[in-house]
Amino acid sequence: MDRASQVIVLAEDERHQQFARRYLEQLGYSRREVRFEDLPAGRGCGEQWVRDRYAKAVLAYRWRSTRAQTALIVAIDSDRGDLNRRFRQLREALVSAAQEPRAERERIAHFIPKRNIETWILCLNGHDVDEETDYSH
Amino acid sequence: MLTRLHIDNFRCFVNFEYRPGRKQLIVGRNGTGKSSFMDALLFLRSFVQSGADAAGPTFSFRNQPTQWLDQSRQVFELEALLDGESFFYRLDIEPWRGQSPPRVHSETVHIGERPIFEFKDGQVQLFDGNLEPRPSFPADPARSALPITPLGTDKLSVFKLWLSRLFCFRLNPFAMELRAERDDLAPKVDLANVAAWLSHLVQSSPRENFALHDSLQDVVDKFSSLQLESLGGSVRILTAEFERTPATVLKFGFNQLSEGQRCLICLYIILHFVLAKGGTVIIDEPENFIALREIQPWLTAVSDMVEEGRGQIIVISHHPELINQWAPSCGVQFVRDGMGPVRVEPFHGEPSSGLSPAELVARGWENG
Numbered sequence A: 001m002d003r004a005s006q007v008i009v010l011a012e013d014e015r016h017q018q019f020a021r022r023y024l025e026q027l028g029y030s031r032r033e034v035r036f037e038d039l040p041a042g043r044g045c046g047e048q049w050v051r052d053r054y055a056k057a058v059l060a061y062r063w064r065s066t067r068a069q070t071a072l073i074v075a076i077d078s079d080r081g082d083l084n085r086r087f088r089q090l091r092e093a094l095v096s097a098a099q100e101p102r103a104e105r106e107r108i109a110h111f112i113p114k115r116n117i118e119t120w121i122l123c124l125n126g127h128d129v130d131e132e133t134d135y136s137h
Numbered sequence B: 001m002l003t004r005l006h007i008d009n010f011r012c013f014v015n016f017e018y019r020p021g022r023k024q025l026i027v028g029r030n031g032t033g034k035s036s037f038m039d040a041l042l043f044l045r046s047f048v049q050s051g052a053d054a055a056g057p058t059f060s061f062r063n064q065p066t067q068w069l070d071q072s073r074q075v076f077e078l079e080a081l082l083d084g085e086s087f088f089y090r091l092d093i094e095p096w097r098g099q100s101p102p103r104v105h106s107e108t109v110h111i112g113e114r115p116i117f118e119f120k121d122g123q124v125q126l127f128d129g130n131l132e133p134r135p136s137f138p139a140d141p142a143r144s145a146l147p148i149t150p151l152g153t154d155k156l157s158v159f160k161l162w163l164s165r166l167f168c169f170r171l172n173p174f175a176m177e178l179r180a181e182r183d184d185l186a187p188k189v190d191l192a193n194v195a196a197w198l199s200h201l202v203q204s205s206p207r208e209n210f211a212l213h214d215s216l217q218d219v220v221d222k223f224s225s226l227q228l229e230s231l232g233g234s235v236r237i238l239t240a241e242f243e244r245t246p247a248t249v250l251k252f253g254f255n256q257l258s259e260g261q262r263c264l265i266c267l268y269i270i271l272h273f274v275l276a277k278g279g280t281v282i283i284d285e286p287e288n289f290i291a292l293r294e295i296q297p298w299l300t301a302v303s304d305m306v307e308e309g310r311g312q313i314i315v316i317s318h319h320p321e322l323i324n325q326w327a328p329s330c331g332v333q334f335v336r337d338g339m340g341p342v343r344v345e346p347f348h349g350e351p352s353s354g355l356s357p358a359e360l361v362a363r364g365w366e367n368g
Helices: A014-026 A046-065 A083-096 A117-124 B034-050 B155-164 B194-204 B206-219 B259-273 B292-307 B320-330 B357-363
Strands: A006-011 A034-036 A070-075 A108-111 B002-008 B016-018 B023-028 B074-082 B085-094 B103-111 B114-120 B123-126 B166-169 B223-230 B236-245 B248-253 B280-284 B312-316 B331-336 B342-346
Touching (some): A014 A034, A014 A070, A014 A117, A034 B292, B023 B292, B023 B320, B034 B280, B114 B155, B155 B166, B166 B259, B206 B259, B206 B292, B292 B320, B320 B357
Parallel strands (some): A006 A034, A006 A070, A070 A108, B023 B312
Antiparallel strands (some): B085 B103, B103 B114, B236 B248
């Protein structure tokens, strides 16, 4: 796939944003090529916030993708370790909005740590971690 | 970094306590003391830095006591964590009383419980490394005595240097001057002296100047470079060059740039020359004049820098873009009941409302 000219990030909190931002930085994306969607107003319901906005974000991505190489990253914790449940919820969000499911060819990436994003951050910083322990604090 | 600010008997601040984080957004309704907070810091900084007379015109409008109190003293306290030690500065000042001009009642600096500087009853007392008092000397109580203490490698100098790098900004592109007739070591609050300040910065921090240009080339379309061009003697003008074609450039005086471009360049100057070097920045409504598209990249750059442990930033803003990105994690609100004193509360976002943080504020629902 060609490089996207802009990446939209829908994340459940600032830490997820930072993870996506650093990842994209490694891929050579400048700050101006990355756009973060609004964050939820407080802590605790971030995943609900993301799921509520997911269908709109996908709709906007699909509209824009017909004109420019755009990508969408959705960063959301699985929290209790059931990845399939989270994937299913996102899929259902699209169905409820009368949208097609995410296709392989689409530049829509789901960043879903099995537990919390902190596990991935610690792992990439060289710490010995597992996906069962809660490292969020 | 600034860890605590206490203000008593200054405008709407009565026993006001504020403990800022490394990155903070201050929100609040009109009249809740956000600008006065900045004025208090401006007053303190210029009083302690410049050694100006407290009765002088610079300060007469700034150190106004709280109208509904009848106290004979104003107290300002600053705490800062510097090189792993907690510095505590306290200024107890008698404001204007009728025809009596302001005078310093006492001024002290401590590290933890240890005094390193005391100014009381017109006498300055310094202490050596073993906390033994040195010979005292007299000073004028109409002014801060800190500026007259020698700058060296002692602890007091650490505090003074930090304070010299605590900058408050309220950008005003209409005031920004094209000419630099000298090098200015410090910026004015509105950055009217951007050319003179930048002249000093590019000489003292060439590496940061490269980083500035990298950033500006990324965010300002076709931007090539900033130049300080000599007009003869010590006078220079600030110009910006833009690529017209790969081989040709167009040169503009800084005053020929749009207000938004001027402010954007200034925001990146602050980022690279103050924050990146560990300074503390308080900035009022940085988004003014800036295109919506450019606000978030600057916020992200600031967040990256703070995350890397460089500098401290306190932003005052009403802008939805800032509120939606920063309020959930680092927002505080200034709150006032009627015309009472100001207090600081954490931003009360309620995610279950389904509303964005800015929409909560816009509806006046941020307090639940």
